[in-house]
Each structure stands twice: as structure tokens, then as C-alpha cells.
Amino acid sequence: MNTMNTKPFTVFVEGNIGSGKTTFLEHFRRFEDITLLTEPVEEWRNLKGWNLLDLMYKEPSKWAMTFQSYVSLTMLDMHRKPTPTPVKLMERSLYSARYCFVEHMMRSGTLHPAEFAVLDEWFRFIMNQIHIDADLIVYLKTTPSVVYERIKKRARSEEQCVPLSYIEELHKLHEDWLINREHAECPAPVLVLDADLDLSQITEEYKKSEHQILRKAVDVVMN
Numbered sequence: 280m281n282t283m284n285t286k287p288f289t290v291f292v293e294g295n296i297g298s299g300k301t302t303f304l305e306h307f308r309r310f311e312d313i314t315l316l317t318e319p320v321e322e323w324r325n326l327k328g329w330n331l332l333d334l335m336y337k338e339p340s341k342w343a344m345t346f347q348s349y350v351s352l353t354m355l356d357m358h359r360k361p362t363p364t365p366v367k368l369m370e371r372s373l374y375s376a377r378y379c380f381v382e383h384m385m386r387s388g389t390l391h392p393a394e395f396a397v398l399d400e401w402f403r404f405i406m407n408q409i410h411i412d413a414d415l416i417v418y419l420k421t422t423p424s425v426v427y428e429r430i431k432k433r434a435r436s437e438e439q440c441v442p443l444s445y446i447e448e449l450h451k452l453h454e455d456w457l458i459n460r461e462h463a464e465c466p467a468p469v470l471v472l473d474a475d476l477d478l479s480q481i482t483e484e485y486k487k488s489e490h491q492i493l494r495k496a497v498d499v500v501m502n
């Protein structure tokens with residue numbers, strides 16, 4: 280239990296669509312000292328009966344603003360959720376929302392510059408007023424062609440029209456952020472895992488992060 284109400288050791292799990300984030304989080308389900316917060320996709324698929332994810336993929340220019348506004352609200356809710364454990368693992372963050380998805384939608388013209396300006400003001404306000412920070416980012420690094428095949432196999436209905444070019448552009452934005460470190464506002468150390476590995480081999484990769492995350496959890500509890 281995180282009885283001293285200290286801030287938990289916070290980990291963001293980041294990566295492209297289909298990079299295995301949910302699978303990675305499930306690997307930690309068995310540790311009672313870790314709170315897992317998976318991406319609230321089901322909320323994006325059903326907000327009072329509206330499937331915003333599907334609307335966004337079907338008519339991006341019309342629905343990207345609405346979708347990304349709601350994504351940001353649900354991510355902020357996750358960032359703010361009180362955590363009863365010394366460690367908190369979150370799937371994605373307001374950072375990947377801004378630096379990867381919103382950035383791409385602005386660069387590709389899916390978001391009108393005025394819409395982008397509003398989303399960027401919300402992001403800046405939240406960063407200045409609420410101080411959302413990570414102690415560690417786990418980056419599930421993948422090759423676009425590998426995750427593209429997984430997306431096809433996973434067959435989440437809304438994603439079937441996603442072209443490889445979109446995956447490649449999202450990959451580049453993740454690399455700019457997490458490998459080239461282009462955004463100083465998010466200084467957390469990054470642990471890069473090779474997420475191209477298939478399920479049978481990737482457990483070794485997860486064990487690498489397990490040690491680093493759990494050791495930090497002990498530090499948080501002991502100090």
C-alpha cells in the first residue's frame with residue numbers, strides 16, 4: 280500500500296498502434312504493488328452511444344478535433360486518478376496524445392490550424408497547471424511493417440482502413456520524441472524494448488523492464 284500518499288513511481292508505456300502495450304501491461308497484472316491503467320479505448324468507442332474512434336477513422340477531418348479532445352479528457356482523468364500502490368503503469372499519456380497523434384493530424388492537415396491551436400493551448404495549460412510527469416517511459420519500439428501486419432490480424436474494425444503510411448508517420452513521431460528527445464517538456468528516462476519480437480520471445484524483454492520498475496517501486500516504498 281502507498282500509505283504515505285507519496286506520488287507513485289509513474290511509468291508511461293508508449294508505442295505505435297499494435298506495438299503490444301496492452302500485452303505488456305497485462306504482464307504486470309500479477310504484482311499487487313502496481314496499478315495498471317490501460318488505454319480507455321472502450322470509452323472512445325462509446326460516449327453516450329457515439330463511437331468517436333470509428334467516426335474519426337471514417338471522416339478524419341470532420342471528427343479528429345472532437346476525438347482528440349475527448350482522448351485528452353480521458354487521459355487527464357487517468358493521470359489524475361489517485362493511486363493506492365507505490366507504482367503506476369499507464370498505457371500512453373497526454374504526451375503521446377500531443378506529440379504523436381495531434382502532431383500528425385496537424386501536419387497532415389486533418390486538423391485545421393485553428394483546431395490544433397486550441398488543442399495545443401489545452402495541452403500547455405494542463406502541463407503548466409497540473410505537472411503531469413513520468414519517472415520512466417517504456418518505449419515498445421517496433422518496425423512499421425511488423426505492427427501493420429498485427430493490426431490486420433488483430434482486426435479491430437475501426438482500424439482496418441489505417442494505411443501503412445499512417446503507421447510509418449506515427450513511428451517517426453515516436454522516434455523523434457523518445458529516441459531523438461525533441462521535446463524537453465518530457466524529460467523522463469526512456470527504456471527501449473524491442474517490441475518486434477513475437478509473444479513467445481518478448482517475455483525476456485519484459486523481464487528486463489520488470490527489474491527496473493520493481494526496484495524503483497521498492498525505493499518509493501522504502502523512502
Ligand SMILES: Cc1cc2cn([C@H]3C[C@H](O)[C@@H](CO)O3)c(=O)nc2[nH]1
Pocket residue numbers: 296318320332350354371372373375376377380438
Ligand atoms: C493518447 C492517444 C491515444 C490514441 C489512440 N488513437 C487511436 C490509435 C488506435 O487505433 C486506437 C487505440 O489506441 O486509438 C488515436 O487516434 N489518438 C490517440 N491519442
